[in-house]
Amino acid sequence: MKTKEIKIKKVRVRIAPSPTGALHVGTARSALFNYLFAKKNKGSFVLRIEDTDIERSDLKWTQEIIEELKWLGIQWDEGPDIDGQYGPYKQSQRLDIYEKYLKQLLDENKSYYCFCSEDELEAMRQEQMARGVTPHYKGKCANLSKEEAEKFLKQGKLSVIRFRITNKKIKFTDLVRGEVEFDAGLLGDIIIAKNSKTPLYNFSVAVDDHEMQISHVIRGEDHISNTPKQILMQEALGFDQPIYAHLPLILAPDRTKLSKRHGAVSVAEYREQGYLPEAIVNFMALLGWNPGTEKEAFTLSQLVKEFSIEKVQKAGAVFNIQRLDFINGFYIREKAIEKLTELCKPYLKEAGLLVAGQISDSKLEKIIEVSKTRMKKLSDIVLLSDFFFKDKLNYDKDLLQWQKIGDEATKESLLFSEKILSEIKEWEIKNLEKELFLASEKFNLEKGYQEKNKGYLLWPLRVALSGRQASASPFEIADILGKEKTLKRISDAIKLII
């Protein structure tokens, strides 16, 4: 009995996005898992741009995909340079290679020219569906002689190149799904190229994966039915077969494949809304994978250590935005304040709140500091902190009232705060807090209010300073605003009551 020779191949994986749109979160997660698998196994991660569909591909999408991947921290070992040197990692620059293999298949009669029109094909599909069989090409042109084909070609008849599917069962071992079997007889001869210069997906993938010596193909489950086609082509071309792993799909809340109609699907959109790359990475890793422990917070490098493809889930995972929000809020709170401030600046500028030179960095940091526990994403900072930047607040006077004490009592409360604050010399948060707490007790005693209920004094004050039902504490706001603005806001509030 022959022992099968086991080749220990170096781990080489790839992610192969097509630049027909922004980087989809599903693609990003595939990229992440490939990256983790490569790093874990001391292998290489290759980025290949699949732009054979010239009509739909656009350079701007290639650039964006590269940018988003970099932003996420998913770095490739081989692939396009950042400065736009794509080299051999863009399919449109590999046309000679495909042409060579295409010719080989044609010469060996493993593929043939097909002259059927799209209308004919469509009619056939309809007819097959109606009969209850999987639509597939029956091979009308399969038996055309070489001479006939040549003749048609010379006449300039439109043609494509089809691959002869061998009628047999295709089995492969999937790292996440185990043994998978397909009946190739149901496939029909697939089109592998529009012409010698325009290869199509299933063919170019087989060629590229071979040429790039890809050892493991880790991709979304939506590709699983492409696998037998690619295996057949590898066999026809004499290529080694990579090991496959099909990842569960990322689902929308309605449990269908996450798509545009469900809202934001691109990494760029989440980035714009103010999600942090570490949060997105952590969140994506946990969609369809778990460490087998109860640990849930992972940095990219921790993920590299913990990742194992065996722990990848089989069932699709719903993209739960609430969980992303939670994780993002967690990372926001973890961020060093200087960094978080820098990250918030663009949002404040965009909203017209932050004008260069009007506010010091240290003051801005204080604003961010007192707001950050309420942030789920960076863009939240605008609504959370706009009252710090405005000169005039806009709110309903009834909001100033604490527990329906009435306008007059509210006014007295504000006047009391105004007096206390106007007398404070050392305008510093600790001191403000101390003085206001003392004042609150005194005020309650004077008015006969419940002694411990600080709301009589603090609520109207906080609303006067923020104009908000919910905000940071009055001490924090007063400290940031400074004495002059604080007193101004209090007197504005008093005027509002009158």
Next chain:
RNA sequence: GCUCUCAUCGUCUAGUGGUUAGGACACAUGGUUCUCAACCAUGUAACAGGAGUUCGACUCUCCUUGAGAGCACCA
């Protein structure tokens, strides 16, 4: 329609023949608190159904049901 795949709380999941079925998000309640967050504590909540196999099935087998993906001159 055909092919393939999947199935534990609402969601992400742990669990590999014997568990009070565990954790996290979300939700609820309480604590803290002027408010909202954050934080801490507690709670609600799941093995799709039916047959087997077995002393014993969430766990193994089969069937049913349900769900998803694919079926392009897109990738």
